[in-house]
Amino acid sequence: MRMQPKLAIISGGGRLPVRIASHCRREGREFIVIALKGNADPNLLIEFEHEWVRIGAAGKLIRLLKKNNIKEIVMVGSVKRPSLFNAFPDLRGIKFIILSLKQFFAGDNAIITSIIKEFEGEGFNIIGIDNILEELLTPLPGVLGAISPTESDFENIYLGIQFARDLGSRDLGQAVVVGDGQLISVEDKYGTNKLISASAKATQNLQCAVLVKTLKPNQERRVDLPTIGCETIELAFKNNFAGVAVEAKNSLIVDREEVIRLADKLGLFLVSVDATKVKKGVLKIAIIAGEASGDIIGSRLMTALNYQCQRPIKFYGVGGPQMQKKGLESLFPISEIAYTGFSEVLPNLLTIISRIRQVASYIDKLEPEVLITIDCPDFSLRVAKKVKSKNTCCIHYVAPSVWAWKPGRAKKMAKYLDLLLTLFPFEIGYFGGVGLKTECVGHSVMESGVLKGIGKKFRNRNALRDDALLICLLPGSRLNEVKRHLPIMEEVIHRVHSQVGQIEIVIPVSPIVADTVKSMVKSWEFDIYFTETDEEKYNAMAASNVALAASGTVCLELALANLPNVTMYKMSWITNLLANLLVKTKYVNLVNVLFDREIVPELLLMACTPSNISSKLLEIIQDSGIRQKQSKYFSLLAERLQNGEGRPSEIAAKAVLKHVT
Known part of the structure; x- marks a missing residue:
């Protein structure tokens, strides 16, 4: 490594000269501080080698620099500009003033430029502070x-x-x-x-x-x-x-x-x-998310858009509490459209249709430059399809699982979407082939914080012994999911308890379902811990021994947390029947889909019974070989969920802004 030349730090006021001197000391670089009288703070420079020079003493300054074999100079800190009468210049200073008289009566930049030329004429190299501490x-x-x-x-x-x-x-x-x-x-x-x-x-x-x-x-x-x-x-x-x-x-x-x-x-x-690229006018973005996972993705995207965009952004549309924290005023609560399954949608069909028309009409009147719909395809894509404004760019984020349910949908989507942002690389092939512009941004779960969970923190906070068997239950993010799954989970827990004895239970809850969950488990014969923040949830996952979860994004979170688990999902009998006829994929848990094998047991639809689930859960608890097999694949998951450098929300924001004129 080439040794850096000795540095002179010409110090004005403030703490910046100290930062530079401290950095040089850490890096082992030789330096001397030359402090300007009336500007530099003597108390800050005590611990560093330094010399004092008044501003007008140009001759003394240059002699000091040459005496100390200085090759590079950094000029840093605030300096009070002296008048011609109080600068008290020495002979070299008088010569400089005479030669630079015009600049002396101009602005600071003119004087600084003249000073730099004077130093360079003596063979010194002037460097910027960012050449030393770029992070500033x-x-x-x-x-x-x-x-x-x-x-x-x-x-x-x-x-x-x-x-x-x-x-x-x-x-x-x-x-x-x-x-x-x-x-x-x-x-x-x-x-x-x-x-x-x-x-x-x-x-x-x-x-x-x-x-x-x-x-x-x-x-x-x-x-x-x-x-x-x-x-x-x-x-x-x-x-x-x-x-x-x-x-x-x-x-x-x-x-x-x-x-x-x-x-x-x-x-x-x-x-x-960016002061060189000032764009006027507010960027109007309509954004729609219909469920808890989409609300989280939407809030991250809103943050990234605000960070990257050179224009002020005003968000309009539909979203949950996370998006509302970022400035969205939702047209209505997302609980009104968060339904799954034929039998759940049918009783609420008129409300859903009414909301689709309301949102589409609202967007047409608003005429935003961009409409971003997030997941919840049965609602959001119908809105996008109805939007008539030709000045609105329609972007859907989180590809619908056409590879699992409706292969023909991809061709229809290409007619009304301008861009599709997918979570997985393999999805591009399903949509690119029908003429729909598609970009993979990576999975949003990678910026969730799940990899930072601290199990010991959760156990210490709740006074749980290290050897206590902790089961994490995740019944779903929609109210209808919670109502279907919790009674089954209760029976499963009773069966597991009868086989292994003492167990502890933790249930992470989102704001949308928290009250319902707590009310439903109030009569359970077990002590239950609840978490209501992401940090607490991920600490709970890291602390747990096994999990039982409704199918969804949370399955990826469990895998990234390296928590052995079982996937379940229950629907009404008519939805079960339709799903058996229409589903075109072997697996629903995305871990299994990505590796094309059953790593996590899936007990779905008619197989979603307390007997089947408790049997699989007990196998995981009692067989270390099964736990190790899951862990082996979980460790490979992260690289399959990322797409290039940067957070998925940042990549998505860049893709969105490319379509803004």
């Missing part, structure tokens, strides 16, 4: 914290970018304050913190004041990149700001994670923007 650069455009800007916030941000770039083009400053669609104040030689404080009186009466910082057009990037830190956030909060926007890859966030946590705590948004 603001990341790619998107929302950086938990707080998202509102539509009016975005409008202020875009207006602020235009004002900031105009200000920068005249070399006057990098930051502006905008609120309620008007310019409040601009940065001057006193810096950003003074700008925020000076705006205090005006912002107290505004609903959404925003600080916007961007790189000056044609700015010398190696010095004086726009910078924010915790003090910026604290001042913004104190002065009633809604948030802060900084330019992606052209600005610095000192102690980024700490800054994001502070912004979240204080309720301020923090966003990264």
